Amino acid sequence: MRTTDAIKVRITDGPLPDAPARNADGECGAWVVFEGVVRRDEGGRAISALRYTAYEPMATNQLAELAGSILNTHGLVRVEVEHSRGQVPVGACSFRLSIGSAHRKEALAAMDEFIDRMKQDVPIWKEPVWA
Amino acid sequence: MRTTDAIKVRITDGPLPDAPARNADGECGAWVVFEGVVRRDEGGRAISALRYTAYEPMATNQLAELAGSILNTHGLVRVEVEHSRGQVPVGACSFRLSIGSAHRKEALAAMDEFIDRMKQDVPIWKEPVWA
Amino acid sequence: MRISVKLFGAEALAAGAAEAVIDLDMPATCAELRKAMRAQAPALAASLDWARFAVNGRYASDDEPIGPGDELALIGLVSGG
Amino acid sequence: MRISVKLFGAEALAAGAAEAVIDLDMPATCAELRKAMRAQAPALAASLDWARFAVNGRYASDDEPIGPGDELALIGLVSGG
Numbered sequence: 001m002r003t004t005d006a007i008k009v010r011i012t013d014g015p016l017p018d019a020p021a022r023n024a025d026g027e028c029g030a031w032v033v034f035e036g037v038v039r040r041d042e043g044g045r046a047i048s049a050l051r052y053t054a055y056e057p058m059a060t061n062q063l064a065e066l067a068g069s070i071l072n073t074h075g076l077v078r079v080e081v082e083h084s085r086g087q088v089p090v091g092a093c094s095f096r097l098s099i100g101s102a103h104r105k106e107a108l109a110a111m112d113e114f115i116d117r118m119k120q121d122v123p124i125w126k127e128p129v130w131a
Numbered sequence: 132m133r134t135t136d137a138i139k140v141r142i143t144d145g146p147l148p149d150a151p152a153r154n155a156d157g158e159c160g161a162w163v164v165f166e167g168v169v170r171r172d173e174g175g176r177a178i179s180a181l182r183y184t185a186y187e188p189m190a191t192n193q194l195a196e197l198a199g200s201i202l203n204t205h206g207l208v209r210v211e212v213e214h215s216r217g218q219v220p221v222g223a224c225s226f227r228l229s230i231g232s233a234h235r236k237e238a239l240a241a242m243d244e245f246i247d248r249m250k251q252d253v254p255i256w257k258e259p260v261w262a
Numbered sequence: 263m264r265i266s267v268k269l270f271g272a273e274a275l276a277a278g279a280a281e282a283v284i285d286l287d288m289p290a291t292c293a294e295l296r297k298a299m300r301a302q303a304p305a306l307a308a309s310l311d312w313a314r315f316a317v318n319g320r321y322a323s324d325d326e327p328i329g330p331g332d333e334l335a336l337i338g339l340v341s342g343g
Numbered sequence: 344m345r346i347s348v349k350l351f352g353a354e355a356l357a358a359g360a361a362e363a364v365i366d367l368d369m370p371a372t373c374a375e376l377r378k379a380m381r382a383q384a385p386a387l388a389a390s391l392d393w394a395r396f397a398v399n400g401r402y403a404s405d406d407e408p409i410g411p412g413d414e415l416a417l418i419g420l421v422s423g424g
Contacts, residue, residue, distance in 0.1 A: 019150065024168070024222030024223065025171070025222055026168070026169060026170050026171035026221040026222040027170070027171070028168055028170075029167065029168055029169075029170040030165065030166070030167060030168070031164075031165070031166040031168060032163065032164070032165050032166075032242075033162075033163070033164040033165075033166070034161065034162070034163050034164075034235065035161070035162040035163075035164070036160065036161060036235075036424050037155070037157070037159055037160055037161070037162060038157060038160075039157050039158070039159075039160040039233070040156070040157035040158070052423070053351060053352070054423075055349065055351060055397075055400075055416060055418075057400060058397055058400035058401070058416075059423075061400060061401075083423060083424075090157035091155030091156060091157040092155065094424075095423065095424050102170070104165065104167075104243075104246060105243075108239055108242065108243055111163075111239065112235075112236075112239055115235060115424060118423055118424060119421065119422070119423065119424055120421070121402070121421070122421060122423050123351065123397070123416070123418050123421055124421055124422070124423030124424075125351050125352035125421060125422050125423070126422045126423070127352075167343050183342070184270060184271070185342075186268065186270060186316075186319075186335060186337070188319060189316055189319035189320070189335075190342075192319060192320075214342060214343075225343075226342065226343050246343060249342055249343060250340065250341070250342065250343055251340070252321075252340070253340060253342050254270065254316070254335070254337050254340055255340055255341070255342030255343075256270050256271035256340060256341050256342070257341045257342070258271075
């Protein structure tokens, strides 16, 4: 786990637990949370789970660097990233990005950019576990 | 509360409770959740809470109509809306929009459009409770 | 007859009341209601240039008919979220 | 000397292994590593046209020097999220 006041990054074994309680100090007027959930099919074929591999510590470092870059570019208050490694069953959450910001527009733009860049640069891979 | 399989709308007295558990059937690959949180100042002046008034049942009906329109336009799987009425203290959540969708892009676009249209058309008002 | 028009937000503040009581011959249209309110509720003049009416909980255009028993509301800028 | 390059995802599948073992004179550059892998790991030929190297956990350009003890990885298409 990599943490500053504004940034949290955590890679967890297996499905992510429910969203952690968030700081309620009234600084963020908007929280936008993205959750990636394992869908029951992959290319039309049923799966029972996805299995994630992360190249550590590079994956955590890249996520933290990306979080910092997005925080500064979009003027956000908080960027929190959680990603699974290992096996995550259908219906469970494997990725959560939580962005706290004064207002909504910058949080939505930041979320889109974060996920695009993560899917380019962060060394994490998934493979299907067929049903 | 107005509910179909795909749409839920609920206006709640006071702060919203934590996000309800979501259906984990693996149909939605992406959940995007927006939470509006009461900030500690309004126009630079400290507040202790916001007080919301909803014109009912019009507010619930408008939210449900908007949810249905957004669901269809963006091809979403789920649209769930919660809004407070009455008093909501600083740091607490007064509005939550949860969008479940196969993929991310349409969920983010839908969220932005929903909130813009809500702020135009849904008869809910807020006033500051000064600290 | 006397009808009541619900007010909220800035309009309720401007009028100092949660409703405006207006004399209007029924049946009428929203346009006629708007005109009557301009004359009888001067505190709402600024809003009446652009605010929408809701009739029985739905937004109504100015040519929409209204009659006795309809629930009427003047909806100015909303501020949910 | 013999060096090991970590493989993941499609590259690990193509090579049938979680690393490629390559003979390369050190010190060298990532470009020289890429050339040596093309010759010695033909199963990775397609990826070697564009995949990036990471040196000690950071993406490295082709002119970056590498030496004994550096941790090397070939990073193809990632698929997190």
